[in-house]
Amino acid sequence: MGLAAEYRRTCSDALEQAGPDAPTLCEGWTTRDLAVHLVLRDRRPDALLTSLLPFLRRYAGRVRKGYAAKPYDELVARVRQGPPVSPFKVPRLDELANVVEFYIHTQDVVRAARTWTPAEQELPTDEEDVLWWRLASMGRLLCLKSPTGIEFVRVGGLGGPQTSTAHPSTKLGTVRVCGRPGELLLFAFGRSGVAQVELDGSATAVTALRRAPLGF
The missing domain is CATH 3.30.1050 (Nonspecific Lipid-transfer Protein; Chain A)
Structure with missing residues (x-):
């Protein structure tokens, strides 16, 4: 298993454990919002890109709203599964694009929890x-x-x-x-x-x- 796949699994575990309404370090986002973002990034990158263009934001909003209405367990399962067809399926591209993404978002969930205690995280070399x-x-x-x-x-x-x-x-x-x-x-x-x-x-x-x- 590559590091990106490992961090995807860790992030999925953190989302599952936290539940749908937990806070995150992403301003204004709950864990549900974060899960929707990750699913869109995997499966509907067009909706993320068009959200940057004023004349297409309504379309992007509809796509996001549709995913946000899905059961939280289903969203987390889709994050865990990853994209069905995507350049991210190529291991080298997956490592380049997703190691940092899933490391940061895992910490967004874990460190926003009330139970988190500040401590230096020592990872394998x-x-x-x-x-x-x-x-x-x-x-x-x-x-x-x-x-x-x-x-x-x-x-x-x-x-x-x-x-x-x-x-x-x-x-x-x-x-x-x-x-x-x-x-x-x-x-x-x-x-x-x-x-x-x-x-x-x-x-x-x-x-x-x-x-x-x-x-x-």
């Missing part, structure tokens, strides 16, 4: 290697709106700390964001409130970065 590579390749795009420079620092790796510059220094300076790859990804995707990272920089820069709209 090979998984952290993949997440670090994804962060290094996506970091500049995720951090385009940063008011400060950002240097991500991976800790806990076998070869010692590794760094990746995600945004050039600004007049506020640069902030070093230190943590394990999964935590750094959460920070880069705008989940700074739950990401277990340490920020090293001036107080002004750190405050500005924590308030910045990172991610997509």
Whole structure:
């Protein structure tokens, strides 16, 4: 089983355990809303793309509403099953497109729960290697709106700390964001409130970065 398939299963388990009305870290979304998003992404990407175009939003809304009316158990089962026909069925494309998607959304469910206790998540080294590579390749795009420079620092790796510059220094300076790859990804995707990272920089820069709209 590839890492994307493993994370899909973990995300499906988290959705199933949480139930349809649990909060998530996606602003305004319950677990049902998140499940609908994942099903649309797998099966109706046209509805996600057209939601970005004003003249097609009504169509996209109808598609989304239709899926939202389905039983929650059915939605979760579809997330777990994955797309029946899709480029994502190609293992390499699945890994490229879905590892980060399902890692982040699993944490959106788990860390929004009242029972979640903040703690550094230590993953197997090979998984952290993949997440670090994804962060290094996506970091500049995720951090385009940063008011400060950002240097991500991976800790806990076998070869010692590794760094990746995600945004050039600004007049506020640069902030070093230190943590394990999964935590750094959460920070880069705008989940700074739950990401277990340490920020090293001036107080002004750190405050500005924590308030910045990172991610997509």
